[in-house]
Amino acid sequence: xxxxxxxxxxxxxxxxxxxxxSQAIQATSWVVPTVQTVHILAIAVVASSALMIDxxxxxxxxxxxxxxxxxxxxLPLVWWPLLILFATGAIMIIGEPARSLKNPAFQLKMxxxxxxxxxxxxxxxxxxxxxxxxxxxxxxxxxxxxxAVASMLLWSAIIFAGRWIAYxx
Amino acid sequence: MELDRAFGWLQATTIAKAISENEILFPWxxxxxxxxxxxxxGTISIVDxxxxxxxxxxxxARRLMQDVLPFTWGAFGVAAIxxxxxxxxDAVNYAHNFFFRGKLVLLALAGLNMAVFHxxxxxxxxxxxxxxxxxxxxxxxxxxxxxxWMAVVxxxxxxGFTMH
Numbered sequence: 001x002x003x004x005x006x007x008x009x010x011x012x013x014x015x016x017x018x019x020x021x022s023q024a025i026q027a028t029s030w031v032v033p034t035v036q037t038v039h040i041l042a043i044a045v046v047a048s049s050a051l052m053i054d055x056x057x058x059x060x061x062x063x064x065x066x067x068x069x070x071x072x073x074x075l076p077l078v079w080w081p082l083l084i085l086f087a088t089g090a091i092m093i094i095g096e097p098a099r100s101l102k103n104p105a106f107q108l109k110m111x112x113x114x115x116x117x118x119x120x121x122x123x124x125x126x127x128x129x130x131x132x133x134x135x136x137x138x139x140x141x142x143x144x145x146x147x148a149v150a151s152m153l154l155w156s157a158i159i160f161a162g163r164w165i166a167y168x169x
Numbered sequence: 170m171e172l173d174r175a176f177g178w179l180q181a182t183t184i185a186k187a188i189s190e191n192e193i194l195f196p197w198x199x200x201x202x203x204x205x206x207x208x209x210x211g212t213i214s215i216v217d218x219x220x221x222x223x224x225x226x227x228x229x230a231r232r233l234m235q236d237v238l239p240f241t242w243g244a245f246g247v248a249a250i251x252x253x254x255x256x257x258x259d260a261v262n263y264a265h266n267f268f269f270r271g272k273l274v275l276l277a278l279a280g281l282n283m284a285v286f287h288x289x290x291x292x293x294x295x296x297x298x299x300x301x302x303x304x305x306x307x308x309x310x311x312x313x314x315x316x317x318w319m320a321v322v323x324x325x326x327x328x329g330f331t332m333h
Contacts, residue, residue, distance in 0.1 A: 033330045037323040040207065044322075047204075048211020051240070061236060073225060159207060160200040166329075167196045 009101060016097040025095035032095055039088040042081040043162075047155045049077035050120070057134045057148035067134040071127055078120055096169075105168040109161035116154040123147050176260035188258035195258060198251050205248035206325065210318045212241040219303075220311035226301045231294050259332070268327030275324060279317040286310040 016022055025031050055061035056070045093100045100106045126133045126143070134144040179185060188194050218224040219233050228236075256263050263269045289306065303311075 033326050034323075037319075037326045040203070040322050040326070041210065041319060044207040044211035045214070046211075047207050048215065051208065051211075052215070052237075055240075061240075069227070156204055159204045163200040163203050164196060 010098075013097040013101055016094055019094070022094050022097065025091065032092065035088045035091045039085060039092070042084040042088065043159060045077050045081045046085070047159065049074040050116075050151055050155050053078070053123070054148035054151045057144040059136050063136060066131075067127060068131060071124075075120075075124065099169045100165060103165050103168045105161050105164035109158055109165070112154055112158045112161060116151065116158060119147060119150050119154060123151070172264065173261055176264050179257050180260040182257065184254070185257040185260070188254055195255065198254050202248055202251035202255065205244045205251060206322065208244035209241055209248055210322060212237050212244065213318060214315060216241075217311040217315045220307045221315075222301070222303050222308065229300075230303060230307070262332065263328070266328055266331055268324045268331055272321055272324040272328065275317055275321050279314060279321065282310055282313045282317060 052061060052074045053070055056063070056065075056067065062070055126147075133140075180189070188198065215225065215237050216230075216234055219226070219228070219230050225233050256269075286307070293304070
């Protein structure tokens, strides 16, 4: 990373650390564990919903139902809990800015998250283009399988990277 | 205490020592544990929300349970194995940790809740399992299940903040 970036990241961390909100989070011992619990519960919803979609694409779940039903049931639960995840994540960052923002595990997690969201967006795009996308009889089988495997690997890696933040600190 | 002697023996085993002495083994096992528990909680809530009459209403409760619960059990097996490995690495201290004990109690209650559902509910599920409506007993079991699993996650996090 460029020295200018590192310097401004340091300045941002110092600034956040000195805010009243950050001081309040640091002074209250139950805030971080509670926020982390909510964060994990929201991840449970996102990861499980993504898994159901991915398993349908692989042909091992709800194969008797059209892709459209699987999407309408589970796709909103991949997107909406992200608001909770960003809010709880922000509280953790404000509480311990240097431990998170400067942490390689956190930076990797954000990179993986952006990739997972792009993959999910692509999936939604393909499904809108072609309602038979992910259909087991459809000719274009490799693409849905690649997307499903990528999605499962990415969400797993996001959870792993999240846990590793604690060990890189 | 007799039990402490057994836990002392457990944490002195080769595998337990390997986990406690190796710097990266524990975080890897813990990561798999978190992934597994996230899938347990997420998939079981799909079933619970159906039983509560909130979501997946276009699928019979009975079918949905057959569709989803195998994945829940698979993930639970992984969580149990990884959890046991982490416990073994520092057995005596875990056994005396408030949140660890609480988590075991909550897991037992969640299991009991499920057992009650299967003993009382499955006989009737043939009748209501195909309708959109669910009886109040199924709703109660689902609500307790959701609360128990949320508490399991909270206590699990509590262990992380009180051990070491």
